[in-house]
Structures are given as C-alpha cells and as structure tokens.
Amino acid sequence: MATNHNITATSRKDEGKGASRRLRRSGQVPAIVYGGHAEPQSIQIEHNHLWLTSQNEWFYSAILDMELDGKVQKVLLRDLQRHPFKQQILHLDFLRVSENETLRAKVPLHFANQEKSPAGKTAGVVVLHELNEVEVDCLPKDLPEFITVDLTELKVGDIIHLSQLPLPAGVAIPALAHGKEHDIAVVIAKHARVEEESAATEESAEVPATKAKADAAPKKK
Template sequence: MSEHQINASARKDEGKGASRRLRHAGQVPAIVYGGAAAPESIQIEHNPLWHASQNEWFYASILTLNVDGKSQQVLLRDMQRHPFKQQIMHLDFQRVDENTAIRFNVPLHFLNQEKSPAGKTAGVIVMHELNEVTVSCLPRNLPEFIEVDLSALTAGDIVHMSALKLPEGVTIPALKLGKEHDLAVVIAKHARGAEEETAAPEAGEVPSTKSAKAAAAPAAAPAKKK
C-alpha cells in the first residue's frame, strides 16, 4: 500500500461566513471524524489538494493526513465541488483504526481486453457492468485497485464478482448474501445486428427478381389464327 500525504492545519472559526473567507483565501474547509478522538475542523490549501484530487488514489486509498505536523490515517468519505468552477468546496475525512476492518469501494482495472478473443472478434461488444466493487479488509490490506484480466474472454462469457482475484485478507461482503448478489462485472456479447445475422435461417430457393416479376405477371393471351 503506497503512502499518499495531505497537509492541513487546524481551524477554529466555523460557520458559513468563516468557510467563505477560507475559500477566498485559497483554502478548503474540511472535517476529520471517527475513532476515539473528537471531530476536528481543518483547512487545506486548495491548489495542491486539487492536483491530488485528479488521481485515482485520492478516492481509493488510505491517506496520511498531516495536521500541523501530527499524522493520522484517514479515508475520504465525501467531497463537495462547486457546480461549475474547478473548485473543491468541502471535504469529510474518516479516521481509520489499523486493527478494525473497513468497507470501501475499490476501482477495477481491466487488462488485456484488446488481446482477448472477444476483443478481436468483429461484432462482439465487451461491456463493463461494474467499475468498482465494495471490499472489506483491514486498512493495511486495502488495495488501491483490483485487476481484472480479460485475456481469455470469449464471446458469450460473463465474468462475475466471485471470479475476481482478490489480494490476501480482502473479501467482498456481498458474496456472503447469496448467489443473486454475485453481480456481473464484464459481459461479452454479440452486437444486435450480428446476432440477427447469426440467427437468420438458411435461405431456401428464392426466385430471382426477374423470375419473381415474371411469375407475378398475367400470362400472355394466345395469338389468334388468321
């Protein structure tokens, strides 16, 4: 598990007015909660935070939050963005206990799709039904992503959650609820046009256009004898 660090400082002023002044000053108001400690109001410099938010790890890994030099392990639980500006408005972080299992949504990385038989077959669509999956594990075992190798995928195949290769110590809680919760992750199927072409019955003896027209035309009257 890689370490990703976010620097912050404590703040005492709260309320909408204080948050507005922070944003004008290039800071983002945030809160840290959970664990044995009380909730803590903090502020983070916007521009480094914005650059961090462009990475997948910001949403899918445990972050090391340094508040005035004191480090704590947290997960991002909520982020509010401005409706149309490239601006982060507020963040919620949750502290994690290294000895307590957590549930978190982990992104899926699909590999070798273009090399698979399905990926090389014309008229076959490979559909990603899920882009992330909820896992349960201790914080130290939390993966930043889960790889899904599609190199053997063929037309008609369905890859379910139960087929995912999980790191040691990581489980998918939904699979304990029954087979109906074993959702499809990837489906490889023929496009509709290709299915119709494949399903069409073999053609019988069909008259040519000229023959069909001739058959539809009335028979010519016999010539009269002079």
C-alpha cells in the first residue's frame, strides 16, 4: 500500500484572471478540486511548499490527502500548469477520489538492475526504454506509486511488453483489453549497429528522393 502524502489548501471565493494574478503575487497558487459526486471547488495552495512538493515523483501519481479548511479528502493530481521559464506553478486541477470507485491514473516505471543484466554487460548493446509510465485502472487503495521492472535477466534481442509488467494485485492495464496490437514494447535490447543501419537506410532512401525533386525542378535559362 502506498505511503500517505499530505497537502494543505484553503477555499477561495474570488475567481477570474485578475483574482488569480493577485493570488500568485501573494505567494498562493489558484487550483480547483472536482469530482467525487460533489460540486467543483476553487482553492488555493501556498506556492513555496507546493513547489518543493512538486519535485517528488509521487506528487504526480499518488493519492494525496488534501486538508481543505480543516477537513481531509483524498485527491489525485490531474493537471499542473507551469510558467514557461520561471520556477512557478500557475494552476492545478485535482480530482476527488472515491474509495469504492475504480480510477484511471498514470504510474511511473522504475527500471532496476539493467547494469547487471546480460544485455547491460554486453558491449555495443543499447537498452531502449520505450515507456516511462503506464496507465492503469484500480481502486484508490491499490494504486502503486510506481511499478518496478526488473531487468536482471534481460538479454540481447529481448523485448518486454506491457503484458509482462509485474502488476500489483487489483491493478490492470486498460490498453490490453483492446487487443494484442495494444500490447506494445516497454523495453527493447538490441545491438547498436542495428540502429545505425536503420538510420543509414533511411538516409540513403531520402537522397534519391531529394535528387528526383531537384531533377524535376524547372531549370533556369
């Protein structure tokens, strides 16, 4: 079961762009919490503490205990807007979580023991991480903060697919319900020269096409 993580918020009544700008100038971040069979509610969160919290991976995937005006409710971060170049969070959306209702969330993948694997020890082999997170369905109590993919036995030529991920009890990957074509690769181990040959093939295919365009172009007299 995941560790409890707490954040503190207060309700707000002023809305609109002007109110949001004033909040940000005062060191607060405007946000909204919605869902859970209740009306959406505008809230605000102290920015500096929020910024430090946002540096943790769990903030984006774990169930959070939000203390709002003295009452605690469980929420999941759904959206976070950042300033394009300042270290500033501009707005957040939180979804209320119902204890007995299945939720859908993205969970980070942690790749372990790659350097110990046969593929990791072989010169000229690249190990590609095709995905860094996976979307899952589960009850809130079953939501993992991350899923560990053990690469100890990974060999050259191996491919680990979605269906091979070690999921905790009660957790499912919804994409797999749509057919085998959705069982995509998560990790691929192959020789680096395969990548180089593919790039060279693509480059050589582009050259004749470029030449054909040049030959087809009208010549200046």
